[in-house]
Amino acid sequence: xxxxxxxxxxxxSTGIVLNSKKVESVYxxxxxxxxxxxxxxxVTKPGLExxxxxxxxxxxxxxxxxxxxxxxxxxxxxxKEPIFAPNVINLDSSLISTGLGFVFLALFWAAIRVxxxxxxxxxxxxxxxxxxVVTFVNxxxxxxxxxxxxxxxxxxxxxxxxxxxxxxxxxxxVDLIPQLCSYVGIPYxxxxxxxxxxxxxxxxxxxxLLIIIYGIRYKGIKGFIKDYTRHPFNSVYMMPVNICLEVVxxxxxxxxxxxxxxxxxxxxxxxxILITVLLSAQFCSLNLGWxxxxxxxxxxxxxxxxxxxxxxxxxxxxxxxxxxMASAKED
Numbered sequence: 001x002x003x004x005x006x007x008x009x010x011x012x013s014t015g016i017v018l019n020s021k022k023v024e025s026v027y028x029x030x031x032x033x034x035x036x037x038x039x040x041x042x043v044t045k046p047g048l049e050x051x052x053x054x055x056x057x058x059x060x061x062x063x064x065x066x067x068x069x070x071x072x073x074x075x076x077x078x079x080k081e082p083i084f085a086p087n088v089i090n091l092d093s094s095l096i097s098t099g100l101g102f103v104f105l106a107l108f109w110a111a112i113r114v115x116x117x118x119x120x121x122x123x124x125x126x127x128x129x130x131x132x133v134v135t136f137v138n139x140x141x142x143x144x145x146x147x148x149x150x151x152x153x154x155x156x157x158x159x160x161x162x163x164x165x166x167x168x169x170x171x172x173x174v175d176l177i178p179q180l181c182s183y184v185g186i187p188y189x190x191x192x193x194x195x196x197x198x199x200x201x202x203x204x205x206x207x208x209l210l211i212i213i214y215g216i217r218y219k220g221i222k223g224f225i226k227d228y229t230r231h232p233f234n235s236v237y238m239m240p241v242n243i244c245l246e247v248v249x250x251x252x253x254x255x256x257x258x259x260x261x262x263x264x265x266x267x268x269x270x271x272x273i274l275i276t277v278l279l280s281a282q283f284c285s286l287n288l289g290w291x292x293x294x295x296x297x298x299x300x301x302x303x304x305x306x307x308x309x310x311x312x313x314x315x316x317x318x319x320x321x322x323x324x325m326a327s328a329k330e331d
Contacts, residue, residue: 006073006188007090007196010063018088020071020187021058029056029072049075066186073187090196097193100165104158133161140317145324147218152323155210159203160316166194167265167308171301174272194265194311197258204257207319211253211326218327253322257315264311268304275300 009018023029032052053074061071111130118124123131137157145152169192181189193199215224228246229239275296 005190007190008092008186008188009088010091011085011088013087015063017061017063017066017071017187019074020061021053021074022061022065022070023053023056023058023072024070025056026070026072026185029053029058032056061187067184069183069185071185071187073182090198092189092191093193093196093199096169096191097162097166097199100169100193101162104161104165107161133157137316141320144317144320145327147324147327149327152320156316156320159207159319160312163194163203163261163315164309164312166192166199167311169193170195170265170268170272170304170308173297174269190269192265192269194261195269197262200262201254201258203315204254207257207322208254211250211322214323215326219329223329253318257318257322261311261315264307268307272297272300272304 006019010016011018029052032055033048058072065071108130111127114124114127118127134157137160138153141153141156172191177191178189190196212224215227219227228250229242231242231246233242
């Protein structure tokens with residue numbers, strides 16, 4: 001299960017894929033580890049991995065080597081990974097989230113084309129679903145955002161659909177895509193971008209910048225500064241206390257956005273893995289086969305559809321609330 005818990009990380013300064021090595025023959029490497037060439041069905045002894053890598057003269061796996069079928073995952077690592085590495089990018093999360101963004105644009109572009117072609121006609125099911133989503137988001141914005149602004153509704157729709165599509169990746173079988181990628185020499189793949197804290201915090205930081213921009217736009221620089229110096233205690237002597245309290249409140253907004261989504265989706269991913277591995281193994285040990293395990297996965301997947309939709313809705317609502325608070329003027 002290690003490949004589920006690691007990302008496809010690339011060091012942009014060197015082009016090296018972290019936690020992986022390049023070998024001339026993946027089969028010989030797996031045979032060295034396990035004796036039968038099936039690395040996914042054995043448990044290696046401590047230190048054996050280093051011996052096999054040295055025996056086969058393994059080298060660093062570069063970005064250009066991905067897809068060549070020669071990169072293998074390295075499980076045993078003695079080095080500590082830094083908490084913050086600006087030169088390292090999670091390639092799988094970045095590409096998948098970007099691709100899903102284009103999927104969102106393609107869906108709504110197609111809806112617009114269908115709407116133009118079918119004027120004065122009964123809309124089909126696809127167009128009806130899109131209209132329901134747009135109407136739902138628009139009604140939510142109108143009920144919560146009191147100031148007229150042309151950006152809020154499109155922003156809220158983008159946030160809702162993008163987070164929903166990223167969460168939806170959690171319903172794909174946990175082993176399917178990583179196993180397919182391993183056949184072509186891509187060592188690590190995590191399919192759920194919202195289970196990557198870098199993605200969720202990047203989105204929340206974008207909302208954080210909009211909070212500051214909207215606060216200055218609607219209240220002016222003086223009103224923006226006043227919010228953080230004269231609240232909650234309207235006294236000059238309490239300004240240091242006010243600044244501390246308001247700055248903590250301001251910084252908690254992007255953290256609450258990013259970490260809430262990350263925590264829920266990461267937990268959902270782990271539960272899927274545990275259900276698949278533990279229950280399937282238990283049912284097989286009782287000679288019940290793998291079908292009961294699949295049924296349990298389906299039940300959890302149906303329940304998870306509600307969770308991923310709710311998480312997208314919460315992220316959208318908090319975005320609207322925070323921007324509404326930033327743009328609200330004092331009476």
